[in-house]
Amino acid sequence: MTTIRRLEESSADAKNDGSTDSSIIILENTYEFCGYNLRISRFINANLGYSAYVWEAGIFLCRYFEKESINFIGKKVIELGSGTGIVGILTTLLGGDVTLTDKPNILKQIENNVSINVPPPCRHRVKTRPLIWGEEQTNFPTGYDFILGSDIVYSSAAYPALIETLRYLGRQGATIYLSSEIRNKSRSPSFHDDFLPQYFNCQIVDREDDKDIILYKMTKIDKSPRDRLLTENN
Ligand SMILES: C[S@@+](CC[C@H](N)C(=O)[O-])C[C@H]1O[C@@H](n2cnc3c(N)ncnc32)[C@H](O)[C@@H]1O
Numbered sequence: 001m002t003t004i005r006r007l008e009e010s011s012a013d014a015k016n017d018g019s020t021d022s023s024i025i026i027l028e029n030t031y032e033f034c035g036y037n038l039r040i041s042r043f044i045n046a047n048l049g050y051s052a053y054v055w056e057a058g059i060f061l062c063r064y065f066e067k068e069s070i071n072f073i074g075k076k077v078i079e080l081g082s083g084t085g086i087v088g089i090l091t092t093l094l095g096g097d098v099t100l101t102d103k104p105n106i107l108k109q110i111e112n113n114v115s116i117n118v119p120p121p122c123r124h125r126v127k128t129r130p131l132i133w134g135e136e137q138t139n140f141p142t143g144y145d146f147i148l149g150s151d152i153v154y155s156s157a158a159y160p161a162l163i164e165t166l167r168y169l170g171r172q173g174a175t176i177y178l179s180s181e182i183r184n185k186s187r188s189p190s191f192h193d194d195f196l197p198q199y200f201n202c203q204i205v206d207r208e209d210d211k212d213i214i215l216y217k218m219t220k221i222d223k224s225p226r227d228r229l230l231t232e233n234n
Helices: 056-068 086-093 104-117 120-125 156-169 188-199 225-233
Strands: 003-007 024-033 036-043 076-080 097-102 126-130 146-150 175-181 200-208 213-220
Touching: 024 056, 036 086, 036 104, 056 086, 056 146, 056 175, 056 200, 056 213, 076 086, 076 156, 086 097, 086 104, 086 120, 086 126, 086 146, 097 104, 104 126, 120 126, 156 188, 175 188, 188 200, 188 213
Parallel strands: 076 097, 076 146, 097 126, 146 175
Antiparallel strands: 003 024, 024 036, 175 213, 200 213
C-alpha cells in the first residue's frame, strides 16, 4: 500500500528561492524483511532523481540478507549510494554498525527513513554521511567489514570514481556486496566483467534472471609485494 504525506519544513532553508512553501511530498511504502516492517519514504518533489525510488536491486539485496541470514551483529558496514536507505536501515536492524552514504542532497530523505525505522536504542549504530565517489572516500576509515551497494552501477561516466572508492574502502578482508541490474545501455556488463576482476575476487552469489539482477560478493585481490610493484610500474 502506498501512503501520501507532506513533510512540513520548519524553515525556508529547503527552498533555494527563500519562499516558505517548502513542504515535501512523501510517498511511503512498506517492505517486510527478516520480520521487520520497513516504512520507506520517497521525497517525490525534491529533485532527487534516481534516489527517490526503491530499486529492485536494493530489494533483492535485502531478500538475500534474509535468505542467507547474514550476520551483521557487531560488524562495521558502509553503504554507497543509499538512496532511500532501505538496505542500510535493514543492516542496522540486523545488528550492524552502519554508515549510510550518498550525495549531500539525498541525506535528508535517508535521515527521515532512519528516524522512522531505527528505534532510539539502536540509533547510536547508524550514521548518515555525504560521500561523492572518487572525491570524498578518504574522509572515511578503511576498516569496514562490509561494503554494500545496490543499483549503483548505471552511469559509465561514474565507473572510474566508483572503482576508486571501492578500492579505497575495500581493505583486505572486507566483503563487498554489490547488487546490480545489468543494463547494456550503460555498459554495466563491462564494469562487472572487465573493471571489477582487475581489483577484486568476484563471485556471483545470487541472480534474478527475469529482472537481469546479479548479486556479486567480492573481496580485494591479495597482491604480493612483487605483483604490487609490477602493477605500479606499468
Ligand atoms: C539507482 S539509485 C539506487 C538507490 C538505492 N541504493 C536502491 O537500491 O534503491 C543510485 C544511487 O547512487 C547515488 N549516486 C550516484 N552517483 C553517485 C556519486 N558519484 N557519488 C555518490 N553517490 C552517487 C545516487 O544519488 C543514488 O542515490
